C-alpha cells in the first residue's frame with residue numbers, strides 16, 4: 629500500500645510537471661549523488677540548424693543525393709540537413725538503396741551504384757575527416773557546432789556544421805544541482821571539441837564524447853555504486869535510462885525514452901530535477 633506522504637509527493641510533482649511513475653522513484657531521487665545528462669535534445673533544444681556548408685564544389689546533384697539519403701533517417705541532424713540541402717537544388721531526388729542507419733555514427737546508402745556515407749569520424753574515419761580542408765573541423769567544433777562529413781566512394785567531398793542551442797534553463801538547473809552537492813556529467817555521441825564547448829556553456833566540467841549507446845550504458849554501470857540518475861530524450865538513451873537508478877526523460881523525448889524512464893519532465897524543464905529531489909527529500913523525512 630502506498631503511504632500518504634508518497635501519494636502527496638507524487639501529486640505535488642504532477643502539479644509541477646514532474647511525473648513520477650511510482651512511489652519508489654519518488655523515494656530514490658532523494659539519495660541521488662550523480663546526474664548524467666545526454667547532450668542533444670536534453671541539455672540542448674535538439675533542433676539543430678545547418679550553419680556552414682564546406683564542399684569541394686557546388687554540385688546540385690550532390691545536394692539532391694544528400695537530401696534523398698537523409699530523408700531515410702529521423703535523426704534531428706538529418707531533418708536539419710534535409711531542410712538545408714533542399715534549398716540548394718531543384719533536381720529530382722535520386723533513388724536510394726541499401727540504406728543503413730548507424731546509431732551514434734550516421735547513415736550509409738548506395739545511390740546510382742556509388743557508396744555514400746554521411747556522419748562522423750566513427751563512420752568515415754578520423755584521419756579522413758581531420759585532413760579535409762586543414763583544421764576546419766576543429767575550428768567549427770570549438771564553436772560548439774556538430775560537424776557531419778559526406779563521402780562518395782570513400783572520398784570526402786564536403787561537410788556540414790550544425791548549431792544547436794542550449795536550453796534556456798540548463799545553466800540554472802546545473803548550478804542548482806551543484807549547490808545540492810550533486811556531481812553532474814554530460815555524455816554525447818558528438819565529437820570531443822563540440823562536447824567540450826557545450827559542456828562549458830552548460831556549466832558542466834565532466835563530459836565523455838564519442839559515446840555510442842552502449843558506451844552510455846557502460847559509463848552508468850561503472851559508476852553505479854554512486855546512485856546515479858540519467859537524463860535523456862532519445863531512442864538511443866533508453867538503455868542508459870533503464871540502467872540508471874533513476875531514469876529521467878524529457879517530456880518531448882522519443883516514445884521509447886518516455887516509456888523506459890521512471891520520471892518524466894513534462895515541459896522539458898531541467899530545473900524541475902532539483903524540485904523533484906526536494907520533493908523526494910521532504911517526503912522521505914515524513915516517512916522516517
Ligand code: ADP
Pocket residue numbers: 666667668669698701703705706730731732733734735746747748774775776815816817818819839862864
Ligand atoms: P547525442 O548523443 O549527442 O544525442 P547521437 O548519438 O544521436 O548524439 O549521434 C551522434 C553523432 O552521430 C552525431 O553527432 C552525428 O555525427 C552522427 N549521426 C547520427 N545520425 C546521423 C545522421 N542521420 N546524419 C548524419 N550524422 C549522423
Ligand code: MG
Pocket residue numbers: 666667668669670860861862865
Ligand atoms: Mg539526445
